[in-house]
Structure formats: structure tokens, C-alpha cells
Amino acid sequence: MVYLDHAATTPMLPEAVQAMTAQLTVTGNASSLHAAGRRARRTVEEARESLASALGARPSEVVLTAGGTEADNLAVKGLYWARRDADPARTRVLASPVEHHAVLDAVEWLAEHEGARVEWLPVDGYGRVHADAFRAAVARNPDDVALATVMWANNEIGTIMPVRELADVAAEFGIPLHADAVQAFGQLEVDFAASGLAAMTVSAHKIGGPYGVGALLLRREYAPVPVLHGGGQERQVRSGTLDTPGIAAFAAAARYAVGHREEFARDIGALRDVLVKAVRAAAPDAVLGGDPDPAGRLPANAHFSFPGCEGDSLLLLLDAQGIACSTGSACTAGVAQPSHVLLAAGMDADLARGTLRFSLGHTTTEADVAAVAEAIGPVVERARSAGLS
Amino acid sequence: MTTDAPRRLRVLAAMSGGVDSAVAAARAAEAGHDVTGVHLALSENPKSFRTGARGCCTIEDSHDARRAADVIGIPFYVWDLAERFREDVVEDFFAEYEAGRTPNPCLRCNEKIKFAALLDKALALGFDAVCTGHYATVVEHPDGSRELHRASDMAKDQSYVLGVLDDQQLAHAMFPLGDTLTTKAEIREEAARRGLFVAKKPDSHDICFIADGDTQAFLAKRLGTVEGDIVDEAGAKLGTHEGAYGFTIGQRKGLRIGTPAPDGKPRYVLDISPVDNTVTVGPAEALDVTALTAVRPRWCGAAPTGPGTYTAQLRAHGGETEVTADLVDGELRVAFTEPVRGVAPGQAIVLYDGTRVVGSATIATTERVRAVA
Numbered sequence: 001m002v003y004l005d006h007a008a009t010t011p012m013l014p015e016a017v018q019a020m021t022a023q024l025t026v027t028g029n030a031s032s033l034h035a036a037g038r039r040a041r042r043t044v045e046e047a048r049e050s051l052a053s054a055l056g057a058r059p060s061e062v063v064l065t066a067g068g069t070e071a072d073n074l075a076v077k078g079l080y081w082a083r084r085d086a087d088p089a090r091t092r093v094l095a096s097p098v099e100h101h102a103v104l105d106a107v108e109w110l111a112e113h114e115g116a117r118v119e120w121l122p123v124d125g126y127g128r129v130h131a132d133a134f135r136a137a138v139a140r141n142p143d144d145v146a147l148a149t150v151m152w153a154n155n156e157i158g159t160i161m162p163v164r165e166l167a168d169v170a171a172e173f174g175i176p177l178h179a180d181a182v183q184a185f186g187q188l189e190v191d192f193a194a195s196g197l198a199a200m201t202v203s204a205h206k207i208g209g210p211y212g213v214g215a216l217l218l219r220r221e222y223a224p225v226p227v228l229h230g231g232g233q234e235r236q237v238r239s240g241t242l243d244t245p246g247i248a249a250f251a252a253a254a255r256y257a258v259g260h261r262e263e264f265a266r267d268i269g270a271l272r273d274v275l276v277k278a279v280r281a282a283a284p285d286a287v288l289g290g291d292p293d294p295a296g297r298l299p300a301n302a303h304f305s306f307p308g309c310e311g312d313s314l315l316l317l318l319d320a321q322g323i324a325c326s327t328g329s330a331c332t333a334g335v336a337q338p339s340h341v342l343l344a345a346g347m348d349a350d351l352a353r354g355t356l357r358f359s360l361g362h363t364t365t366e367a368d369v370a371a372v373a374e375a376i377g378p379v380v381e382r383a384r385s386a387g388l389s
Numbered sequence: 390m391t392t393d394a395p396r397r398l399r400v401l402a403a404m405s406g407g408v409d410s411a412v413a414a415a416r417a418a419e420a421g422h423d424v425t426g427v428h429l430a431l432s433e434n435p436k437s438f439r440t441g442a443r444g445c446c447t448i449e450d451s452h453d454a455r456r457a458a459d460v461i462g463i464p465f466y467v468w469d470l471a472e473r474f475r476e477d478v479v480e481d482f483f484a485e486y487e488a489g490r491t492p493n494p495c496l497r498c499n500e501k502i503k504f505a506a507l508l509d510k511a512l513a514l515g516f517d518a519v520c521t522g523h524y525a526t527v528v529e530h531p532d533g534s535r536e537l538h539r540a541s542d543m544a545k546d547q548s549y550v551l552g553v554l555d556d557q558q559l560a561h562a563m564f565p566l567g568d569t570l571t572t573k574a575e576i577r578e579e580a581a582r583r584g585l586f587v588a589k590k591p592d593s594h595d596i597c598f599i600a601d602g603d604t605q606a607f608l609a610k611r612l613g614t615v616e617g618d619i620v621d622e623a624g625a626k627l628g629t630h631e632g633a634y635g636f637t638i639g640q641r642k643g644l645r646i647g648t649p650a651p652d653g654k655p656r657y658v659l660d661i662s663p664v665d666n667t668v669t670v671g672p673a674e675a676l677d678v679t680a681l682t683a684v685r686p687r688w689c690g691a692a693p694t695g696p697g698t699y700t701a702q703l704r705a706h707g708g709e710t711e712v713t714a715d716l717v718d719g720e721l722r723v724a725f726t727e728p729v730r731g732v733a734p735g736q737a738i739v740l741y742d743g744t745r746v747v748g749s750a751t752i753a754t755t756e757r758v759r760a761v762a
Contacts, residue, residue: 313514316425316466386513 002323002371006206006300006361007155007183012249013208013362015256020210020249030242031233040244047251054254055202055217056191063216063234064247068182068203070227071216072102074238075178075199076149078224080110083146083176085225092117094137094148097344098127100155102201103180104340107149116146120344126291127154127345131165142173150177152184152200156328156341156357157290158301160188167196176222182206182214186257187265187298192217199224204246208362209253213246268360269299271369275358276302278373283380287351289328289342300360303328305347306380309354313383318356321375328357353388398517400424400563403503404457404465406450408580408587409522409566411457415583416565417520418461424520426458426465429507431474432598447600453587460584470506477501479598486608486634489661490735493550493705494596496749500553500687508561520563523547526744527564535559537689537746540567549702552739552749553687605635605643617666619646622659622675622759633666639676639731646670657731677728677758683721683738683750692716692748699740699747701725703732714740721750728758 003011012020028040045059052059065071076093083090095107097120110116122133129150138145148170153160163179170177176198181190186207192200199222204213216238218224223237230239257264273294279286279302289303290296306314311327318325328339338352358372400422402414418424428451451467458465478497485492508519524540525548537559540546554562566576573592580588599607614631621627628646630636640658650656650672657676660669686692696715701723703710711726723738732755740747 312466312468313510316464317514319464320425382513382515386510 002368003363004323004325004358004360004368004372006364007357007359008326009205009211010208010361011363012205012210013253013256016204016209016249016253019252020245023245023248026244028244030244031231040242043244044242044247047247050251051215051254054251054258055185055200056193056195057217058193058220060220060235061192061217063218063238064242065214065216065238066212066240066243067214068100068180068201068206069102069214070238071201071203071214072100072178072180073106074216074224074227075201075218076103076106076147077110077114077227078237079147079176079178079199079222080114080116081225082223084114087143089144090146091115092119092141092144093146094119094121094134096121096123096127096129096150096161098123098154098156098159098341099149099151100180100182103149103151103178117144121148121150123344125346126296127157127159127341128291128296129161129166131162131169134166135169138169138173138175142175145173145175147198148175148177150179152179152181152190153188153298154290154341155183156339156355157303157345158183158298159290160184160296160298163195163197170198171196183298183301185254186261187268187300189261198222204250204253207253207257209250210246213243213250215250264362265299268362268364269294271364271366272299272302272358272360274366275360275369275372278369279304279376282373282377286380289345289347289355289357300364302358302360304356304358305342305351306354306356306383307351308387309380309383310386310388311353311355313386314354314356314379317379317382318372318375321371321379323371323375325372326357326359328355350388354383398422398563399515400518400520401507401511401514401516402426402463402520403507403522404428404454405522405593406447406453406457406587406590407522407593408577408585408590409524411454411461411522411585411587412576412580412583413520413522413565414457414463415461415580415585417563418463420565424461424463425516426454426461426463427507428454428465428467429474429502430467430469431471431478431502453590457585457587460586468507468510470502473506474498474502474598477506482596482598483608483611485735487612487663488735489633489663491637491733492735493737494598495550495705496553496737499550500558504554504558504562508558512561518561518563520565522566523551523564524567525551525564525746526567527559527562528745534690537562538567539741539744539746541570542572545573547705548741548746549705549707549737549739552689552702552737552746554689555687556690559689608632608634615666617668619644619668619670621656622669622671627670630668633661633663633668636661636668638733644670673730675757675759676730676732678725678730678732678755679728679758680722680724680756681732681738681752682754683723684719684753686716686719686721686748686750688748689746690748699742702739702741703729703752704736709741712740720753 028036030040030044048062049059052062093116111118121129178199179197180201182203185202198219200217205211228239287305338349342352400417404410404426455465478494482494524545526538528536539548577588595602618626619628636658656670659671700709701712712723714723734752737749739749
């Protein structure tokens, strides 16, 4: 199989598998006081230190969660509630319109149920939020802003946001900025302290760790209201028995991913460039989604729109040839909708229906790229003949 | 029923989430075809879960279809045909009722969606055939020509709702359930044996887009309530109704007429007049029809060139009746050997030659033994 959907999930690294399996047969609740508990606690805390070190954070800033979605929800809802509780005037939420649904839907839920007033930040044709637009939005009334949330890099089209510049604006006005860094982690240099962010989401299974583990990096001055109440683990912010095997494996994956990041980004970027060139040669009218400048997009991401094609048809035809990729858009009951990311970036709705996202990863080879290069021309031709239903 | 070894085809199996289409897809795959499952999302606002035993097009049905495809080991996709379905089936359903006719949306769906929109897309994507869980038989001749026949088991035969298919559509149709003498219980057993948990799922009945089965309420919500008269054959007012569209020729229940007929016999809907919003009722014998005219004929093979004798089926699950039929100026003229009752304009008449489907047309007008006032 040619697997080019690493942004959905990527194979676990051997180091992570080893770390996880080593812990699966060991008993101990990290909250218990006896020897078994202490042993688990030690494993968790060493993993936390490892993650903190990989992410440029302090260990106390790492709040472990059951994945990226939970971390996003904790950041968005928890910070909103905490900030509003401290000052009822703070009900404005500034968010980019190209967020992953874990952020997007949490923000919309706040609007529907918690009186949040949502302001979607303007983005350019690559889906990028600019610091001056962010500044203008905040400056209209800095006192009523509960939080702002802008992803580090987009999961569909790979566009990298100017996180440092945005964080500077947020710091200037004293508002917390959260970034979903799930896609950025492992591909870009992600340093929490240097970023200036108040909160940042990462996930294990996108970097070669296990499913169901993630973390919210959280500066110590912020105490979000918990989403999950219970035993008071994780600074009283996130209750629930700690997943020692998963956390150990997450740390192992993070160590590996950060240790090899530069060469990985360079090599995968080169392969991605070959893929983009090949697709454009085979389908000259294909429109590259996101920033064409390699410096402005994730090195492992290639995103295209094919005029007159249905993304589902393209996916089906490639799948039939053993090539796994994604249309990149969210699903409602399994039915493809035009991507909110592309629509926000100003793409024509019909063109936005014919998209494919190829995301490369640590197992991707030149042969994988060559397989796409060979298949894509006839596939696009066939999908076009089936048209838009 | 080909005599040669079957060719390996690329087959698109329409999977509703029910047991029949799941077993059909499994049989097609087992026969060596390269099968891909597809669930048609036909509702623009799918409900999360079934209400009661009825309905389809819910997220749960889509999930059930996906699970069945996983077990069979075939790729599975959901295709959104909701817009086409609304335009071609649901809007037509309203328009027909509004015009005083009684449509059959299942035929319409087979003609316009499953064997048109879906088939066209399938062919364009390189598939050879569309497979469904209908109970009907395709007979292929050595010259490649095909005939549609009733299912081997008459009790489950669904050739009536496929009577709208023309030979081009039939050329790319596959009905793996039609040529076996298996009872529904045996199909369920087969599903269970294959590990398909939809084996125990209740059958879907009625109209898939009316989840609660209340056609009247569904129509009223869209068409509104317009009070009109219920009259007898002489035109005397017997009661009122809330919209003529809510009635079907031959209907007996739900008339809510206070006074009984003078002779004490039950009364039936004889005529629906949308123009003056009047429903005429009368005795059963006034429903006797001797002839009808049907429009939009579709032929499964060559069109008849002169009058011929056929058996006809006038509604789903209806019996057979002997007719003479001829094509005159593009309209089907049908005469019944014996009068038949309860023929509703809007329904399809499907003509058979033995077990072979000859063609179908939509009933437009009927001639009664007794003229209706």
C-alpha cells in the first residue's frame, strides 16, 4: 500500500512501540502512594520532563490529555470560562476560520451555550492570519477578549501561521493565545517558551506515538476551568487516571521526532516537492492549495484541487490502486462537504469539492511518490468524466 | 444465468444498511467480482438514529452498511445524492399527490437515482455494473441481450419496482438475490452465517424519506391543509376533508363520514379532483375499471409494435391480471379482460410476458364500468 495520509495518523515509531509495550504489563496507578504507584509516577514524570524538553516547556506546563481534541477543548472552553469568570465583560473569542473542528466546534459551542461572541479572523488566500489583522481585531476592545486561538499550521493545506508575531500582539494586550500545534509538531521547530503562546495543543499519534494521548502545554499563570472533573490529576485541570504506557510512548516518539526533525523536514520536503511537480505535470490544471513557498507550508503536505472533479471520486480511484490519501475535508455522516478551510481562503465552492491532500511521513519512499505520479493523470481524467454529482 | 464462466466485473454495490443489499454485495464478491460498496445519502438532514423499525438514510444505516462492507472485505464509500433525490423523487412525490395522483417513489428512485445518477457515475468511474438487493432475475442471452424476469420466488418478487428500467439500464444491473429460491428467513440466516450483524435488522417498509411512516402528515406539512368537500356520486356533500391530496383511489379507511351509506355498504374513494378540492366516494363496484391509459412508457427491450396480450401488475405486492395492451401515439392503451378494482392514477402498470418484464408506464386515466359523476 502507498500510504500518503500521515496527517490523519502515522505509523508508530519502533521506539514508541517499545516504550509502550514495556509499560503495558507493569501495574501501578500514578496517583497511588505505594511502591507500584510511585514507579508509575516516576515513569509519567520522566515522560513529562522528556516532552517538556522536546517542546521547549517546563515540565509543570505539560498537561497530559487523551489526545489533541481534548487538549483543544480544554484550552478553548477552559480558558474562556476562567477568563469570563474573572471578568464578565470578557466574552469575545477571536479564532481563525481555518481551525480544525476540535477548535472550531468548541468555539461554536461557546457561542451557542455560553454567550461567547465569536469573531472569525480574516485570512489570506493561503488561509493565513496576519498579525496586523489580529492586532486590529484585538485593539477594537482588548478588555472584552476572553481568548484567541490560531493553529500553528493548517492540517489540510499546510499553511504555517506567524505564531510568534501573533503571540507578540496577544502579549501586548495581555490576552491568552492558544495554538493547535498538532500538525506542526515533528515537522517545524516548536518551542513553547520561545513562541510566546499561553497554551498549545500537541498529539502523540501524529508524530509516531500511540492514539489517545496528547497534551496541552499551558503557561503556569493560566488555570483553565476543567472540562473533566474528578480526581484532580494534572494540576487540578485534567482529572483522570494517567495513561502510563501511552504517555511513556508519547515521550519516546517526541524525543525521536524532535531529535530527527531537521533531517526529516529536509528529506520529506524534497520528496513533497517531487510529488507536487509530478502531479502538476500529469494534471496541469491542478491548483496547489496553501502557500506555494516551501517556507510557508508544512514540508510533508501537498494539497491540490482538481477542477471538475469530485474529491470522493479521486479518492475512490486512488484507493482502488492501493494509494491512500485524503480529500482533506471534514465529513458529516460520511458525506463530503466542501472544506471550510478552502472556503475561508476564498476558494470557489465547486473547485473546493475536488480536493486531495497527500501527507507524507517517516515511512514515505520515493516509490510511493512515483506511484502517485503514475496514477494521478488517468485518475483525474476519469474522475472528471464522472463530474460533479 | 450466463452459460459461460462469469466475467470478473467491477461492481458497485448499493448498500442501504439493510440485510438484502448486504447479502447481495456479499454474493457478488463471493462470485469473484471486484465489488465496492456505496451507501447513498439521500436525506439532506439525516437523523442520527432510526425512529422505530422504519426508515433508511440515517447515520445509523450508513454505519450499518459500512460495517457490512467491512465484514465482506470490500471498500466502502458514502455518496451524497440528496440533492438529486430531493429534485427527482421527493419533489415529484409532492407534485403527484398535489395533482390527485398516487406516485410510487421507489420506482422513481430506481429510474432516476439508482439506475441513472448512481449508474452514470459508476460507469464513468470505470465500474461495469450496479448491484442491489432487489429480488428480480436478469436472464442473459448468448448474444448479450438481457431480459428482466420476476424473482424465482414470486412471494418476494420486486420486478415491479424495476419495471421502469430500460435495456441500457438493465445491461448494467446485477440482482444477486433474484435467482435463488430462498426465503427471507434464509437470507437472514445467510447474513448471520456471513457474520453480517444486519441479519437481525428489521425490514424497511413504506417510504424511506417518511421516517415515521405518516404520509398524510408529511404531505400536510408541505402542502398545507385546505378544507374541501367529500361528496357522493350524485354530488351530495357527505363530509369534509383537509386536502384532497391526502386520498388515494380505492381508499376506504380514514374518510370520517358521519352518516353511513343508505344501503349500509362501505364507501371508497372513487375520484379525487384537485381543481375543486373535492373527493368523491361511493360503493366498491363503482371502482371497477375496464381500461386505462398510461403515459411515459419505458420498455425493457423492444417496444411492442401492435396490440398484444400480457399480464399486468398495477401496484407493488399486487396480483396479476390479464390485459390487452397497445402503444398508440406514445401512450399505452390497456384493456382488462376482467374489470379490476382500485386503480390509482400515478401508479405504474408493469406488463409481463410470462415472468418477463416487457415494460411499464404511469397510469394517467381509467375507464370505469360505472361513470363517476
